[in-house]
Amino acid sequence: MIKSMLSKLRSQTEHAVALQKDGDFSSALANFELVFEALHFYDELGYRHETDTIRSICIEAQPTPIQTLYCHALSLFYRRNYSSALDAAETALLLSPQTALVHLLLARIHAYVNNFSAAYAACQAGEEASGVPGSSNEARFMINALQNLPGDDYYGWLSYFHEIIKPATYVEIGLGHGRSLALAGRNTKAIGIDPYQGFWKNLHYVSPDSPATLFPLTSDDFFKQYDLRQEIGTETFDLAFIDGLHLFEQVLKDFINLEKYARKDSILLIHDCLPVDAVVAERERCTGFWTGDVWRIIPCLKTFRPDLTIMTIPTFPSGLGVVSNLDPSSTVLSENYEEILAYYLSLKCPETFEQRRVVCSVGSVDKEHIKRQFCRI
Numbered sequence: 516m517i518k519s520m521l522s523k524l525r526s527q528t529e530h531a532v533a534l535q536k537d538g539d540f541s542s543a544l545a546n547f548e549l550v551f552e553a554l555h556f557y558d559e560l561g562y563r564h565e566t567d568t569i570r571s572i573c574i575e576a577q578p579t580p581i582q583t584l585y586c587h588a589l590s591l592f593y594r595r596n597y598s599s600a601l602d603a604a605e606t607a608l609l610l611s612p613q614t615a616l617v618h619l620l621l622a623r624i625h626a627y628v629n630n631f632s633a634a635y636a637a638c639q640a641g642e643e644a645s646g647v648p649g650s651s652n653e654a655r656f657m658i659n660a661l662q663n664l665p666g667d668d669y670y671g672w673l674s675y676f677h678e679i680i681k682p683a684t685y686v687e688i689g690l691g692h693g694r695s696l697a698l699a700g701r702n703t704k705a706i707g708i709d710p711y712q713g714f715w716k717n718l719h720y721v722s723p724d725s726p727a728t729l730f731p732l733t734s735d736d737f738f739k740q741y742d743l744r745q746e747i748g749t750e751t752f753d754l755a756f757i758d759g760l761h762l763f764e765q766v767l768k769d770f771i772n773l774e775k776y777a778r779k780d781s782i783l784l785i786h787d788c789l790p791v792d793a794v795v796a797e798r799e800r801c802t803g804f805w806t807g808d809v810w811r812i813i814p815c816l817k818t819f820r821p822d823l824t825i826m827t828i829p830t831f832p833s834g835l836g837v838v839s840n841l842d843p844s845s846t847v848l849s850e851n852y853e854e855i856l857a858y859y860l861s862l863k864c865p866e867t868f869e870q871r872r873v874v875c876s877v878g879s880v881d882k883e884h885i886k887r888q889f890c891r892i
Protein backbone atom coordinates (compact mmCIF):
# COMPACT_ATOMS: atom_id res chain seq x y z
CA MET A 516 0.00 0.00 0.00
CA ILE A 517 2.91 2.39 0.72
CA LYS A 518 4.25 1.78 -2.79
CA SER A 519 0.91 2.73 -4.27
CA MET A 520 0.79 5.90 -2.13
CA LEU A 521 4.27 6.84 -3.37
CA SER A 522 3.28 6.24 -6.95
CA LYS A 523 0.22 8.46 -6.44
CA LEU A 524 2.44 11.21 -4.99
CA ARG A 525 4.67 10.87 -8.04
CA SER A 526 1.68 11.25 -10.38
CA GLN A 527 0.46 14.24 -8.39
CA THR A 528 3.90 15.87 -8.77
CA GLU A 529 3.86 15.24 -12.52
CA HIS A 530 0.36 16.70 -12.70
CA ALA A 531 1.51 19.79 -10.76
CA VAL A 532 4.45 20.22 -13.13
CA ALA A 533 1.98 20.14 -16.04
CA LEU A 534 -0.19 22.76 -14.30
CA GLN A 535 2.86 24.95 -13.88
CA LYS A 536 3.73 24.57 -17.59
CA ASP A 537 0.17 25.68 -18.38
CA GLY A 538 0.74 28.84 -16.33
CA ASP A 539 -1.12 27.86 -13.16
CA PHE A 540 1.80 28.27 -10.75
CA SER A 541 -0.31 28.75 -7.63
CA SER A 542 -2.21 25.44 -8.09
CA ALA A 543 1.09 23.75 -8.89
CA LEU A 544 2.60 25.09 -5.68
CA ALA A 545 -0.36 24.00 -3.58
CA ASN A 546 0.19 20.47 -4.91
CA PHE A 547 3.96 20.58 -4.37
CA GLU A 548 3.37 21.59 -0.74
CA LEU A 549 0.99 18.69 -0.11
CA VAL A 550 3.35 16.24 -1.78
CA PHE A 551 6.46 17.47 0.06
CA GLU A 552 4.63 17.27 3.37
CA ALA A 553 3.58 13.70 2.71
CA LEU A 554 7.03 12.68 1.45
CA HIS A 555 8.51 13.48 4.84
CA PHE A 556 6.22 10.87 6.41
CA TYR A 557 7.62 8.22 4.04
CA ASP A 558 11.22 9.42 4.64
CA GLU A 559 10.73 8.48 8.26
CA LEU A 560 9.54 5.03 7.23
CA GLY A 561 12.77 4.46 5.28
CA TYR A 562 11.66 5.35 1.73
CA ARG A 563 14.18 8.16 1.22
CA HIS A 564 15.37 6.95 -2.18
CA GLU A 565 11.82 6.95 -3.59
CA THR A 566 10.88 10.28 -1.97
CA ASP A 567 14.01 12.01 -3.29
CA THR A 568 13.17 10.84 -6.82
CA ILE A 569 9.74 12.47 -6.51
CA ARG A 570 11.17 15.72 -5.11
CA SER A 571 13.62 15.92 -7.99
CA ILE A 572 10.76 15.73 -10.54
CA CYS A 573 9.50 19.02 -9.14
CA ILE A 574 12.86 20.71 -8.71
CA GLU A 575 14.27 19.72 -12.11
CA ALA A 576 11.13 20.98 -13.86
CA GLN A 577 11.54 24.53 -12.54
CA PRO A 578 12.08 26.98 -15.39
CA THR A 579 14.02 29.74 -13.57
CA PRO A 580 16.80 29.77 -10.95
CA ILE A 581 14.50 31.51 -8.46
CA GLN A 582 11.75 28.94 -8.88
CA THR A 583 14.33 26.17 -8.55
CA LEU A 584 15.67 27.69 -5.34
CA TYR A 585 12.15 28.27 -4.04
CA CYS A 586 11.07 24.66 -4.58
CA HIS A 587 14.35 23.42 -3.17
CA ALA A 588 13.84 25.57 -0.04
CA LEU A 589 10.24 24.33 0.25
CA SER A 590 11.31 20.71 0.00
CA LEU A 591 14.02 21.25 2.65
CA PHE A 592 11.50 23.01 4.89
CA TYR A 593 9.19 19.97 4.81
CA ARG A 594 12.17 17.71 5.45
CA ARG A 595 12.72 19.78 8.64
CA ASN A 596 16.15 20.82 7.36
CA TYR A 597 15.57 24.42 8.38
CA SER A 598 19.11 25.78 8.11
CA SER A 599 19.54 24.58 4.51
CA ALA A 600 15.99 25.78 3.70
CA LEU A 601 16.94 29.20 5.03
CA ASP A 602 20.10 29.26 2.88
CA ALA A 603 18.17 28.35 -0.26
CA ALA A 604 15.41 30.92 0.39
CA GLU A 605 17.90 33.67 1.20
CA THR A 606 19.85 32.91 -1.98
CA ALA A 607 16.59 33.17 -3.96
CA LEU A 608 16.00 36.58 -2.38
CA LEU A 609 19.47 37.75 -3.38
CA LEU A 610 18.54 36.97 -6.98
CA SER A 611 15.11 38.54 -6.72
CA PRO A 612 14.54 40.64 -3.58
CA GLN A 613 10.96 41.52 -4.49
CA THR A 614 9.51 37.99 -4.68
CA ALA A 615 6.71 37.95 -2.12
CA LEU A 616 6.43 34.16 -2.12
CA VAL A 617 10.03 33.75 -1.02
CA HIS A 618 9.62 36.26 1.81
CA LEU A 619 6.57 34.36 3.05
CA LEU A 620 8.42 31.05 2.92
CA LEU A 621 11.30 32.66 4.84
CA ALA A 622 8.76 33.80 7.43
CA ARG A 623 7.63 30.21 7.95
CA ILE A 624 11.17 28.89 8.19
CA HIS A 625 12.18 31.55 10.73
CA ALA A 626 9.11 30.71 12.81
CA TYR A 627 10.00 27.02 12.91
CA VAL A 628 13.40 27.88 14.38
CA ASN A 629 11.71 30.21 16.89
CA ASN A 630 13.09 33.38 15.35
CA PHE A 631 9.76 35.14 15.59
CA SER A 632 10.96 38.70 15.06
CA ALA A 633 12.62 37.67 11.77
CA ALA A 634 9.45 35.76 10.86
CA TYR A 635 7.22 38.80 11.33
CA ALA A 636 9.71 41.02 9.48
CA ALA A 637 9.63 38.57 6.55
CA CYS A 638 5.80 38.71 6.58
CA GLN A 639 5.96 42.47 6.38
CA ALA A 640 8.47 42.32 3.52
CA GLY A 641 6.31 39.74 1.72
CA GLU A 642 3.20 41.83 2.06
CA GLU A 643 5.00 44.93 0.77
CA ALA A 644 6.50 43.00 -2.14
CA SER A 645 3.10 41.60 -3.12
CA GLY A 646 1.35 44.96 -2.76
CA VAL A 647 -1.68 43.04 -1.49
CA PRO A 648 -2.82 43.97 2.03
CA GLY A 649 -3.45 40.83 4.08
CA SER A 650 -1.38 38.57 1.81
CA SER A 651 0.74 37.53 4.79
CA ASN A 652 -2.21 36.77 7.07
CA GLU A 653 -2.00 32.98 6.76
CA ALA A 654 1.73 33.04 7.54
CA ARG A 655 1.00 35.30 10.52
CA PHE A 656 -1.60 32.86 11.93
CA MET A 657 0.96 30.11 11.69
CA ILE A 658 3.71 32.15 13.34
CA ASN A 659 1.33 33.24 16.08
CA ALA A 660 0.37 29.60 16.69
CA LEU A 661 4.00 28.45 16.79
CA GLN A 662 4.85 31.22 19.22
CA ASN A 663 1.93 30.56 21.55
CA LEU A 664 1.83 26.77 21.29
CA PRO A 665 5.38 25.48 21.61
CA GLY A 666 6.37 21.84 21.95
CA ASP A 667 4.96 18.83 20.11
CA ASP A 668 2.30 19.54 17.51
CA TYR A 669 -1.01 17.67 17.63
CA TYR A 670 0.32 14.84 15.49
CA GLY A 671 3.01 14.37 18.13
CA TRP A 672 0.33 14.23 20.81
CA LEU A 673 -1.83 11.82 18.80
CA SER A 674 1.21 9.57 18.42
CA TYR A 675 1.76 9.81 22.16
CA PHE A 676 -1.81 8.68 22.88
CA HIS A 677 -1.40 5.78 20.45
CA GLU A 678 1.85 4.85 22.13
CA ILE A 679 0.58 4.88 25.71
CA ILE A 680 -2.89 3.45 25.10
CA LYS A 681 -1.99 1.02 22.30
CA PRO A 682 -5.65 1.13 21.35
CA ALA A 683 -7.17 -2.04 19.97
CA THR A 684 -9.77 0.20 18.32
CA TYR A 685 -9.53 3.75 16.94
CA VAL A 686 -12.25 5.86 15.32
CA GLU A 687 -11.49 9.06 13.43
CA ILE A 688 -14.02 11.57 12.11
CA GLY A 689 -12.54 13.90 9.46
CA LEU A 690 -9.53 12.59 7.56
CA GLY A 691 -8.00 15.42 5.50
CA HIS A 692 -5.24 13.65 3.59
CA GLY A 693 -5.10 10.86 6.14
CA ARG A 694 -2.08 11.95 8.15
CA SER A 695 -3.65 11.56 11.58
CA LEU A 696 -5.38 8.31 10.62
CA ALA A 697 -2.04 6.87 9.50
CA LEU A 698 -0.73 7.15 13.07
CA ALA A 699 -2.79 4.13 14.10
CA GLY A 700 -0.24 1.44 14.71
CA ARG A 701 0.12 -2.30 14.66
CA ASN A 702 -2.75 -4.20 16.28
CA THR A 703 -5.12 -1.22 16.05
CA LYS A 704 -8.36 -1.70 14.18
CA ALA A 705 -8.86 1.81 12.79
CA ILE A 706 -11.84 3.27 11.01
CA GLY A 707 -12.00 6.63 9.25
CA ILE A 708 -15.15 8.58 8.41
CA ASP A 709 -15.22 11.45 5.91
CA PRO A 710 -17.71 12.20 3.12
CA TYR A 711 -15.13 13.78 0.80
CA GLN A 712 -11.84 12.17 1.78
CA GLY A 713 -13.01 8.73 2.83
CA PHE A 714 -11.55 7.04 -0.29
CA TRP A 715 -8.01 5.68 -0.61
CA LYS A 716 -7.59 7.54 -3.90
CA ASN A 717 -7.90 10.84 -1.98
CA LEU A 718 -5.51 10.05 0.85
CA HIS A 719 -1.75 10.65 0.88
CA TYR A 720 -0.89 8.71 4.02
CA VAL A 721 -1.30 5.13 5.08
CA SER A 722 -0.26 3.41 8.27
CA PRO A 723 2.54 0.97 7.51
CA ASP A 724 1.08 -1.43 10.06
CA SER A 725 -2.65 -1.58 9.56
CA PRO A 726 -4.54 0.27 6.84
CA ALA A 727 -7.82 1.62 8.19
CA THR A 728 -11.33 0.86 7.00
CA LEU A 729 -12.81 3.93 5.33
CA PHE A 730 -16.40 5.16 5.34
CA PRO A 731 -17.07 7.87 2.74
CA LEU A 732 -19.96 9.38 4.67
CA THR A 733 -20.70 12.34 6.90
CA SER A 734 -20.37 11.38 10.54
CA ASP A 735 -24.15 11.80 10.97
CA ASP A 736 -24.84 9.39 8.11
CA PHE A 737 -22.29 6.93 9.44
CA PHE A 738 -23.97 6.76 12.84
CA LYS A 739 -27.42 6.47 11.18
CA GLN A 740 -26.38 3.70 8.81
CA TYR A 741 -23.88 1.67 10.80
CA ASP A 742 -23.51 0.18 14.23
CA LEU A 743 -20.00 1.17 15.28
CA ARG A 744 -19.76 -1.99 17.41
CA GLN A 745 -20.03 -4.19 14.35
CA GLU A 746 -17.46 -2.17 12.43
CA ILE A 747 -14.82 -2.25 15.17
CA GLY A 748 -15.71 -5.72 16.33
CA THR A 749 -16.10 -4.81 20.01
CA GLU A 750 -18.65 -3.10 22.25
CA THR A 751 -16.53 0.02 22.87
CA PHE A 752 -13.70 2.00 21.31
CA ASP A 753 -10.40 2.72 23.06
CA LEU A 754 -9.46 5.96 21.31
CA ALA A 755 -11.40 8.36 19.07
CA PHE A 756 -10.54 11.63 17.36
CA ILE A 757 -13.07 14.25 16.26
CA ASP A 758 -11.72 16.44 13.44
CA GLY A 759 -14.61 16.66 10.96
CA LEU A 760 -16.87 19.65 10.33
CA HIS A 761 -15.55 22.48 12.51
CA LEU A 762 -18.89 23.75 13.76
CA PHE A 763 -19.93 23.50 17.39
CA GLU A 764 -23.27 21.79 16.74
CA GLN A 765 -21.55 19.10 14.65
CA VAL A 766 -18.79 18.50 17.18
CA LEU A 767 -21.43 18.17 19.87
CA LYS A 768 -23.31 15.61 17.74
CA ASP A 769 -20.10 13.73 17.01
CA PHE A 770 -19.34 13.67 20.74
CA ILE A 771 -22.85 12.43 21.63
CA ASN A 772 -22.73 9.71 18.95
CA LEU A 773 -19.27 8.50 19.91
CA GLU A 774 -19.90 8.49 23.64
CA LYS A 775 -22.59 5.82 23.13
CA TYR A 776 -19.76 3.45 22.22
CA ALA A 777 -17.32 4.54 24.93
CA ARG A 778 -16.27 3.06 28.25
CA LYS A 779 -15.32 5.09 31.27
CA ASP A 780 -11.66 4.79 30.31
CA SER A 781 -12.00 5.31 26.55
CA ILE A 782 -10.32 8.51 25.42
CA LEU A 783 -11.91 11.01 23.08
CA LEU A 784 -9.72 13.66 21.47
CA ILE A 785 -11.08 16.79 19.81
CA HIS A 786 -9.02 18.92 17.49
CA ASP A 787 -9.15 22.74 17.23
CA CYS A 788 -10.28 23.52 20.78
CA LEU A 789 -7.92 26.49 21.22
CA PRO A 790 -7.93 29.07 18.42
CA VAL A 791 -4.90 31.37 18.45
CA ASP A 792 -6.81 34.17 16.77
CA ALA A 793 -10.52 34.96 17.07
CA VAL A 794 -10.85 35.40 13.29
CA VAL A 795 -9.93 31.76 12.61
CA ALA A 796 -12.74 30.76 14.99
CA GLU A 797 -15.51 32.45 12.98
CA ARG A 798 -18.31 30.08 11.99
CA GLU A 799 -18.16 31.38 8.40
CA ARG A 800 -14.82 30.28 7.03
CA CYS A 801 -12.93 33.40 5.94
CA THR A 802 -9.35 32.19 6.47
CA GLY A 803 -7.36 29.26 5.06
CA PHE A 804 -6.33 28.24 8.56
CA TRP A 805 -9.73 27.66 10.18
CA THR A 806 -10.72 26.17 13.51
CA GLY A 807 -14.37 27.19 13.38
CA ASP A 808 -16.15 27.42 16.72
CA VAL A 809 -15.13 23.97 17.95
CA TRP A 810 -13.72 25.66 21.11
CA ARG A 811 -17.32 25.97 22.43
CA ILE A 812 -17.41 22.24 23.11
CA ILE A 813 -15.01 22.60 26.05
CA PRO A 814 -16.97 25.11 28.18
CA CYS A 815 -20.15 23.27 27.17
CA LEU A 816 -18.92 19.88 28.41
CA LYS A 817 -17.44 21.47 31.53
CA THR A 818 -20.84 22.89 32.44
CA PHE A 819 -23.23 20.17 31.32
CA ARG A 820 -21.01 17.20 32.09
CA PRO A 821 -19.07 17.85 35.27
CA ASP A 822 -18.68 14.06 35.52
CA LEU A 823 -16.21 14.06 32.59
CA THR A 824 -12.46 14.57 32.89
CA ILE A 825 -11.58 17.31 30.40
CA MET A 826 -8.68 19.48 29.39
CA THR A 827 -7.20 21.13 26.32
CA ILE A 828 -3.56 20.48 25.49
CA PRO A 829 -2.08 23.73 24.14
CA THR A 830 -0.51 22.15 21.09
CA PHE A 831 0.26 23.58 17.64
CA PRO A 832 -1.64 24.69 15.66
CA SER A 833 -4.96 24.94 17.49
CA GLY A 834 -5.07 22.82 20.65
CA LEU A 835 -6.28 19.30 21.33
CA GLY A 836 -9.19 18.59 23.69
CA VAL A 837 -8.91 15.40 25.75
CA VAL A 838 -11.95 13.85 27.39
CA SER A 839 -12.32 10.71 29.48
CA ASN A 840 -14.49 9.26 32.25
CA LEU A 841 -17.07 8.89 29.51
CA ASP A 842 -20.55 7.56 30.21
CA PRO A 843 -22.45 5.84 27.39
CA SER A 844 -25.67 5.95 29.39
CA SER A 845 -25.66 9.74 29.79
CA THR A 846 -28.45 11.52 27.93
CA VAL A 847 -27.76 15.00 29.32
CA LEU A 848 -26.33 16.36 26.08
CA SER A 849 -28.88 14.82 23.72
CA GLU A 850 -31.84 15.79 25.90
CA ASN A 851 -30.64 19.39 26.18
CA TYR A 852 -29.23 19.66 22.66
CA GLU A 853 -31.40 22.62 21.49
CA GLU A 854 -30.99 24.53 24.72
CA ILE A 855 -27.22 23.96 24.63
CA LEU A 856 -27.02 25.25 21.06
CA ALA A 857 -29.09 28.32 21.85
CA TYR A 858 -26.83 29.22 24.73
CA TYR A 859 -23.39 28.30 23.42
CA LEU A 860 -23.88 29.67 19.92
CA SER A 861 -24.52 33.06 21.48
CA LEU A 862 -21.28 32.90 23.47
CA LYS A 863 -18.71 35.34 22.10
CA CYS A 864 -15.23 34.00 21.43
CA PRO A 865 -13.03 35.42 24.21
CA GLU A 866 -10.92 38.23 22.80
CA THR A 867 -7.50 37.45 24.18
CA PHE A 868 -5.56 34.24 23.91
CA GLU A 869 -5.15 34.20 27.70
CA GLN A 870 -8.94 34.33 28.12
CA ARG A 871 -9.37 31.55 25.58
CA ARG A 872 -6.87 29.41 27.47
CA VAL A 873 -9.01 29.76 30.60
CA VAL A 874 -12.37 29.17 28.89
CA CYS A 875 -10.96 26.16 27.04
CA SER A 876 -9.49 24.60 30.21
CA VAL A 877 -5.91 24.54 29.05
CA GLY A 878 -3.90 22.26 31.29
CA SER A 879 -0.40 20.96 31.76
CA VAL A 880 1.72 19.77 28.83
CA ASP A 881 3.54 17.34 31.08
CA LYS A 882 3.11 13.98 29.37
CA GLU A 883 3.39 11.87 32.49
CA HIS A 884 0.80 14.03 34.24
CA ILE A 885 -1.61 13.70 31.33
CA LYS A 886 -1.04 9.96 31.20
CA ARG A 887 -1.87 9.62 34.90
CA GLN A 888 -4.92 11.83 34.58
CA PHE A 889 -6.48 10.26 31.47
CA CYS A 890 -5.05 6.85 30.72
CA ARG A 891 -6.24 4.06 32.86
CA ILE A 892 -6.40 1.34 30.20
Ligand SMILES: C[S@@+](CC[C@H](N)C(=O)[O-])C[C@H]1O[C@@H](n2cnc3c(N)ncnc32)[C@H](O)[C@@H]1O
Pocket residue numbers: 688689690691692693694695696708709710711712732733734735758759760765
Ligand atom coordinates in the same frame (compact mmCIF):
# COMPACT_ATOMS: atom_id res chain seq x y z
C1 LIG B 1 -9.04 19.31 9.02
S1 LIG B 1 -9.51 17.98 8.03
C2 LIG B 1 -8.99 16.59 8.98
C3 LIG B 1 -7.52 16.48 9.11
C4 LIG B 1 -7.00 15.15 9.65
N1 LIG B 1 -7.75 14.69 10.81
C5 LIG B 1 -5.55 15.30 10.06
O1 LIG B 1 -5.31 15.73 11.19
O2 LIG B 1 -4.66 14.95 9.28
C6 LIG B 1 -11.24 17.97 8.22
C7 LIG B 1 -11.94 16.90 7.42
O3 LIG B 1 -13.28 16.81 7.87
C8 LIG B 1 -14.05 16.37 6.79
N2 LIG B 1 -15.48 16.63 7.05
C9 LIG B 1 -16.20 17.75 6.79
N3 LIG B 1 -17.47 17.57 7.18
C10 LIG B 1 -17.56 16.32 7.71
C11 LIG B 1 -18.61 15.55 8.27
N4 LIG B 1 -19.85 16.05 8.39
N5 LIG B 1 -18.34 14.30 8.71
C12 LIG B 1 -17.08 13.79 8.62
N6 LIG B 1 -16.04 14.48 8.09
C13 LIG B 1 -16.27 15.72 7.64
C14 LIG B 1 -13.48 17.13 5.60
O4 LIG B 1 -13.75 16.45 4.40
C15 LIG B 1 -11.99 17.14 5.94
O5 LIG B 1 -11.32 16.10 5.26
